[in-house]
Amino acid sequence: MLQVKNLTKIYDGGFKALDNISFEVPKGQFLAVIGLSGSGKSTLLRCINRLIDPTAGEIFWDGDNVTAATPEELRRIRRKIGMVFQHFNLVHRSKVLTNVLAGRLGYVNPAWSLINRFPKEDTEKALKQLERVGIADKAYHRADELSGGQQQRVGIARALMQDPNMILADEPVASLDPVLAHSIMKHLEEINKNDGVTVLCSLHFLDLVHKYADRVVALNQGKIVFEGLPNEIDDQKFKDIYGRDAERVG
Amino acid sequence: MKDNKKSSLLRSLSIGLAVLAVFVIYAYGFEVTKVNLEELRSEQRQTSLVRVTRALSQPDFFEYEQESQIVNAMVYVTCPADGSIPQVETPETTEPYITVSPVCAKAGEIVIVEGYNFAPNAKGPVRFVPGSDPTNLVELGNDVGQTNAEGYFKVEVKLPNRPSDEAQFIRATIRKNVGAPKFTQTAKDTWNKIIETVFLALLATTLGTILAIPLSFMAARNLMKPVRSPLASISLSTLGWPLGFAMGVYLVKWVSNFATPYTTNIVINLLSVVLIPIILSYVVRWALPQDNLSSTTLQVRLIRLAVLLIGVLIGFFGLYQLSGLIMNLGSGMAKTLGSLAFLGRFFIQLGDILKVSIPVIAALAAGGVLSNLLGKIGQRASEKLNISTVRILNLVSAALAGAVIFGLLGWLVEWLYQLGRPELTFWTPVIVGAVAGLLLALFTKPKDTLPIGLVIYTITRTILNTLRSVEALVMAIVFVIAVGIGPFAGVMALGLHTIVSLAKLYSEQVESIMAGPLEAITATGANRLQTIIYAVVPQIIPPYISYTMYRWDINVRMSTIIGFVGGGGIGFLLQQNINLLNYRAASAQMIAIAVVVSLMDYLSSVMREKVV
Numbered sequence: 001m002l003q004v005k006n007l008t009k010i011y012d013g014g015f016k017a018l019d020n021i022s023f024e025v026p027k028g029q030f031l032a033v034i035g036l037s038g039s040g041k042s043t044l045l046r047c048i049n050r051l052i053d054p055t056a057g058e059i060f061w062d063g064d065n066v067t068a069a070t071p072e073e074l075r076r077i078r079r080k081i082g083m084v085f086q087h088f089n090l091v092h093r094s095k096v097l098t099n100v101l102a103g104r105l106g107y108v109n110p111a112w113s114l115i116n117r118f119p120k121e122d123t124e125k126a127l128k129q130l131e132r133v134g135i136a137d138k139a140y141h142r143a144d145e146l147s148g149g150q151q152q153r154v155g156i157a158r159a160l161m162q163d164p165n166m167i168l169a170d171e172p173v174a175s176l177d178p179v180l181a182h183s184i185m186k187h188l189e190e191i192n193k194n195d196g197v198t199v200l201c202s203l204h205f206l207d208l209v210h211k212y213a214d215r216v217v218a219l220n221q222g223k224i225v226f227e228g229l230p231n232e233i234d235d236q237k238f239k240d241i242y243g244r245d246a247e248r249v250g
Numbered sequence: 251m252k253d254n255k256k257s258s259l260l261r262s263l264s265i266g267l268a269v270l271a272v273f274v275i276y277a278y279g280f281e282v283t284k285v286n287l288e289e290l291r292s293e294q295r296q297t298s299l300v301r302v303t304r305a306l307s308q309p310d311f312f313e314y315e316q317e318s319q320i321v322n323a324m325v326y327v328t329c330p331a332d333g334s335i336p337q338v339e340t341p342e343t344t345e346p347y348i349t350v351s352p353v354c355a356k357a358g359e360i361v362i363v364e365g366y367n368f369a370p371n372a373k374g375p376v377r378f379v380p381g382s383d384p385t386n387l388v389e390l391g392n393d394v395g396q397t398n399a400e401g402y403f404k405v406e407v408k409l410p411n412r413p414s415d416e417a418q419f420i421r422a423t424i425r426k427n428v429g430a431p432k433f434t435q436t437a438k439d440t441w442n443k444i445i446e447t448v449f450l451a452l453l454a455t456t457l458g459t460i461l462a463i464p465l466s467f468m469a470a471r472n473l474m475k476p477v478r479s480p481l482a483s484i485s486l487s488t489l490g491w492p493l494g495f496a497m498g499v500y501l502v503k504w505v506s507n508f509a510t511p512y513t514t515n516i517v518i519n520l521l522s523v524v525l526i527p528i529i530l531s532y533v534v535r536w537a538l539p540q541d542n543l544s545s546t547t548l549q550v551r552l553i554r555l556a557v558l559l560i561g562v563l564i565g566f567f568g569l570y571q572l573s574g575l576i577m578n579l580g581s582g583m584a585k586t587l588g589s590l591a592f593l594g595r596f597f598i599q600l601g602d603i604l605k606v607s608i609p610v611i612a613a614l615a616a617g618g619v620l621s622n623l624l625g626k627i628g629q630r631a632s633e634k635l636n637i638s639t640v641r642i643l644n645l646v647s648a649a650l651a652g653a654v655i656f657g658l659l660g661w662l663v664e665w666l667y668q669l670g671r672p673e674l675t676f677w678t679p680v681i682v683g684a685v686a687g688l689l690l691a692l693f694t695k696p697k698d699t700l701p702i703g704l705v706i707y708t709i710t711r712t713i714l715n716t717l718r719s720v721e722a723l724v725m726a727i728v729f730v731i732a733v734g735i736g737p738f739a740g741v742m743a744l745g746l747h748t749i750v751s752l753a754k755l756y757s758e759q760v761e762s763i764m765a766g767p768l769e770a771i772t773a774t775g776a777n778r779l780q781t782i783i784y785a786v787v788p789q790i791i792p793p794y795i796s797y798t799m800y801r802w803d804i805n806v807r808m809s810t811i812i813g814f815v816g817g818g819g820i821g822f823l824l825q826q827n828i829n830l831l832n833y834r835a836a837s838a839q840m841i842a843i844a845v846v847v848s849l850m851d852y853l854s855s856v857m858r859e860k861v862v
């Protein structure tokens with residue numbers, strides 16, 4: 001279970017991106033995080049694995065206190081939390097296989113990984129994950145030779161290599177066309193349903209939210225303005241989340 | 251309206267002032283740089299300019315074997331008193347000969363010398379030979395005969411003031427080129443030195459690149475900014491460096507004492523070079539399991555550590571044997587290979603370099619490992635112990651670290667200035683350092699982390715910027731004093747300059763990488779070193795290669811002039827020839843430089859295009 005208690009993030013310039021946020025996510029849930037651009041979705045997701053250090057508040061994951069973890073403990077927590085990014089964040093000049101294997105870095109012996117040696121099982125596993133997301137034939141291509149949708153699959157394979165029990169997905173489909181968006185979301189859904197991995201996914205499109213999410217948390221200017229089931233978002237709630245002048249599309 | 255006028259007046263006024271200022275600045279510039287066209291127009295300057303330019307346009311690359319055709323003809327200085335004009339008949343021959351007319355004349359008068367049947371289009375001196383001996387080597391005058399296509403020439407020769415009753419001679423020595431052109435000595439010297447120059451640049455670039463890479467990471471803000479550590483960890487890892495250095499040097503000395511007697515024995519060399527890597531690979535495989543997951547007891551870890559340490563000692567023994575092997579092979583090759591003996595000498599040097607660097611490697615490695623270990627202990631202690639214990643640990647370790655840092659600085663000062671006053675160069679810094687450490691520990695909260703990364707970043711940047719502002723030529727002067735005149739000084743100077751300038755350029759590349767992959771790799775739970783290898787290195791390889799090529803290009807240019815101060819390379823030759831007014835040789839060297847530099851230019855641009 002993920003518990004976020006009174007989380008606040010104030011950036012160096014004094015900007016308050018998250019304002020006293022509390023919520024819980026039961027194990028195995030698919031949670032969508034929605035909100036306007038700049039409402040703090042990315043900040044929230046990055047606070048959970050401490051890519052950004054929160055200013056105040058606490059985060060518990062599986063009983064571990066993430067916010068109080070020492071660097072060594074943090075590495076152990078991070079390696080069980082996969083992350084998928086809007087811009088895929090692959091290492092372009094490396095091979096697809098290397099990008100996927102990077103998901104094992106938290107597990108393998110650092111000394112060997114520095115000279116690019118991974119245990120045989122890891123390499124086999126990486127190939128299997130690529131097969132699972134349907135791009136096994138691209139394993140030895142350079143990452144930047146792949147299309148956007150393919151790159152995002154590599155990103156998911158990398159996250160899967162971590163044997164994660166939670167995946168943080170920050171707008172994973174925002175730079176993809178609608179058809180690809182659904183195929184990527186289906187992968188996440190499959191991982192969520194079959195492997196019981198908790199998924200926190202920030203999304204821009206409500207139809208995606210309705211289709212894939214178990215529950216929704218909506219942010220506005222760093223505050224939670226809605227928390228509940230996707231189909232509870234009526235016109236009134238919509239205006240609370242996206243502002244008075246927002247028009248519902250799709 | 252009024253405002254507008256005022257401002258336009260102001261504007262034209264300020265433009266006027268700016269023009270005036272520029273005028274004054276250039277006037278002063280002419281004054282201090284002593285621009286003087288009068289001097290340029292003076293006749294003496296003109297003639298020497300012409301001479302130099304002509305010499306420069308005839309680079310001393312080729313020469314010919316020359317064959318001389320030497321012929322004498324009789325001449326009487328002052329005609330005989332009886333008025334009889336001596337008769338000299340013209341020979342009927344196809345051999346070269348010269349005629350003089352008139353055959354007799356007073357001293358100071360002009361006679362016409364004509365030559366026939368000489369080599370066509372050749373030239374040589376036509377001079378008066380005093381005395382009545384036709385084999386006399388002394389010749390007077392400086393007239394030159396130049397034959398036409400038929401081998402005929404005609405020169406007017408002024409008779410010198412050497413009156414005699416007997417016949418004297420005029421001698422023509424016409425030289426012609428025979429055979430194929432040959433390289434002159436200058437050409438050969440230039441070739442040798444230009445090779446030296448290119449390799450000087452190559453070595454300097456290699457040395458500089460290797461050392462600039464780690465420095466560039468330390469000078470990259472985006473990598474260093476997140477590095478924070480608790481005070482105890484920082485202090486302990488600071489202490490770890492000198493301790494580790496000492497330990498490493500001590501251990502290697504011990505190994506070396508043990509290993510040196512066997513280094514001359516090629517059988518032991520070969521055996522150890524073959525066997526030790528095999529042993530080591532087993533040791534490493536056992537002591538460093540690939541999977542980090544298997545939780546091990548402390549006991550097993552300690553045993554593994556001990557085995558690794560023994561492995562390292564064996565490894566150093568092996569390195570000494572390797573260096574011995576290389577040197578033995580090298581001396582064998584140097585003796586037997588004849589003209590390829592330089593390969594053998596290269597091996598000897600390589601072995602020697604390896605031998606000299608073993609203690610350095612050991613000191614650095616031990617320093618790094620110990621510092622890392624102590625740092626980790628400090629980190630753990632700050633995390634696990636209670637606040638007051640951490641405070642005490644902070645106080646003690648920071649005071650010690652401060653004392654050591656300042657003590658070492660004091661030692662440096664003592665070594666530089668030889669003050670011979672330990673109270674100033676030892677006790678004062680140690681106490682000041684300890685107090686500084688104590689103060690730092692007092693004013694930080696015990697469990698807080700300090701931005702040590704930014705501190706290292708700032709120090710590295712400062713040192714790089716300071717050293718970068720010193721010209722390589724100036725560095726070369728220093729190194730000429732340190733290691734003597736020659737290309738080695740040049741390699742050191744250019745190498746140092748390469749390190750600092752490349753480290754700066756590289757670090758800017760690191761700072762401009764895409765942050766996304768860095769973030770993604772960090773999120774997988776990778777440690778800092780892994781993050782650098784997997785997210786940073788792939789991104790910086792192309793710019794690193796391109797900057798290295800660019801730097802090699804610069805180093806070739808620099809190495810052509812580094813010889814001016816004794817740093818080896820072609821510059822030495824060039825400067826010598828300019829000083830000796832030997833402009834034809836200097837011209838040859840200048841052309842060689844131009845060719846090599848433009849070739850480098852072309853090559854490096856081609857290679858950069860290929861790689862990037």
Ligand SMILES: Nc1ncnc2c1ncn2[C@@H]1O[C@H](COP(=O)(O)OP(=O)(O)OP(=O)(O)O)[C@@H](O)[C@H]1O
Nearest residue numbers: 011012013015017036037038039040041042043044
């Ligand atoms: N490093 C930073 N320093 C200062 N302010 C920042 C920083 N990163 C983000 N912010 C600010 O914090 C706010 C929240 O940013 P965040 O990236 O979390 O929004 P978001 O909801 O993910 O938006 P989007 O949908 O556009 O990705 C924004 O107003 C942004 O300007």
Ligand SMILES: [Mg+2]
Nearest residue numbers: 041042043171
């Ligand atoms: Mg965002």
